[in-house]
Amino acid sequence: MTQTPTRPQRQAGKATGAWADGDRTPLNANEEFKQADDGLNVRARIEEVYSREGFASIPGEDLRGRMRWWGLYTQRKPGIDGGKTATLDPSELDAEYFMLRVRSDGGALTGEQLRTIAGISTEFARDTADVTDRQNIQLHWIRIEDVPTIWERLEAVGLTTAEACGDTPRVILGSPVAGIAADEVIDGTPAVREILERYIGDPEFSNLPRKFKTAISGSPSLDVAHEVNDISFVGVVHPEHGPGFDLWVGGGLSTNPMFAQRLGVWVPLDEIPDVWKGVVSIFRDHGYRRLRNRARLKFLMADWGPEKFREVLEEEYLHRTLVDGPAPQAPSEHRRDHVGVHAQNDGLYWVGVAPVAGRVSGATLATVADIAERWGSGRVRLTAHQKLLVLDVPRAKTRYVKAALAKIGLPAEPSEWRRGVMACTGIEFCKLALVETKARAGTVIAEMERRLPDFDLPFSIHINGCPNSCARTQVADVGLKGMVQTDDDGNLVEIFQIHLGGGLGTEPQLARKTRALKVRAEDLPDYVERIAGRFLEQRDGSESFAHWAHRAEEDDLR
Structure with missing residues (x-):
């Protein structure tokens, strides 16, 4: 009561x-709409009406409201640029597909559960899958007609999408170890x-x-x-x-x-x-x-x-x-993502790997499940930093696990650039986004690995497609908040407002915003190279980037 x-x-x-x-x-x-009908009640309508009659049968309050209570968000219609995000009616932004968020509280998944998600991804979601910084897995291109079958498969292995979104208690973060x-x-x-x-x-x-x-x-x-x-x-x-x-x-x-x-x-x-x-x-x-x-x-x-x-x-x-x-x-250290090979308390080891900004695929997840079951117990964990761990590996087998994961693009010894990047969903699928994020993260990381391959200090870059900070922009070394503006020729261009020196853990502080410090998307590699170089030049002893960024002269941050 x-x-x-x-x-x-x-x-x-x-x-x-x-x-x-x-x-x-x-x-x-x-x-x-919440008072008129509890969001949890929409499940029956999805199963009995909408999945049978199709997308057009869903009224707005369910489509853009209550369906979130079961992990379903309408997906952004392809081809709509960021300049229209805040101007179009929501119905004009909707594609007839959904993002589906699967809860994995504490980031805990068995091999069977991971394989089930992978199968749903390849069969119903065009092989999409993203590991989020909330320890969820998000799938895209979901049709309403397939949702009951997807729920049936998830629930058969102990998974759910209940209250993965909406005005509810969301997924519970837990230590992945x-x-x-x-x-x-x-x-x-x-x-x-x-x-x-x-x-x-x-x-x-x-x-x-x-x-x-x-x-x-x-x-x-x-x-x-x-x-x-x-x-x-x-x-x-x-x-x-x-x-x-x-x-x-x-x-x-x-x-x-x-x-x-x-x-x-x-x-x-x-x-x-x-x-x-x-x-x-x-x-x-x-x-x-x-x-x-x-x-x-x-x-x-x-x-x-x-x-x-x-x-x-x-x-x-x-x-x-x-x-x-x-x-x-x-x-005692900045590392909180559990990447690498680490001893467990039972004589076994876990192997932590770094997808680029959490972007994986159903096929990748299926292979991870195979690796976890072949050389470990099958247990896998997701982290609050868009990373993935394979648990319970005998020490002698860790090299095989590392090699097998690296072969599918999941290194256990990533560059600092790759290890430190996070990104939200971005304009590819999100109706709130203004700019692209996942692909942009991949481009920036590839360029930085080419330009500064020996950089070996913790360095986080968080890329967000809008002001909502799903990728925790304000607590990164370099936080990038996506925006759009019109250039001198009348073209809409993607830019990022720069936040510098944020952090959690050893140095909890919000990032510093510098007056009018904005960078065009295509210029991000140049900017990151420049700011990292100045940090190395001016660093005092073992000083962190965050500490330096808060004391640096404003001109040095540009």
């Missing part, structure tokens, strides 16, 4: 649309599974103000970007109670980037699901529903602060006091 706490919130004297205010009158179109890392503080996998079983697909949490992102990791490498999730549980050792989790709330990037804040509490593993329920319930009840651009939890946290948030959580939702706890230690 929905709780109704007694703390009304107001934004500058206006109603926020928060349910806790006592008035549930929907204040925008999204709230209207949970349970096997030799230096792990604590394995958060049981909590990930319990939240999935208890709450995902539950109508109690299927109408949130907006998306809700969760991360749970006991890795000391801080490998799930806990600073930019709505809620994160980070492994920490309490001096009296032992291993548990530090609670962070209210992170998010997009057009108003904010880091999560610590509540200063220590949460034991078995209490994570209840604490998670309390936090998501606060968001459901107190979250701002009037304006979509203020409907994320970070805005409520910014107004309340961590002290008040903890007070409400304890007094009105948990009805008990949480244990004070220490902050996690800063990681």
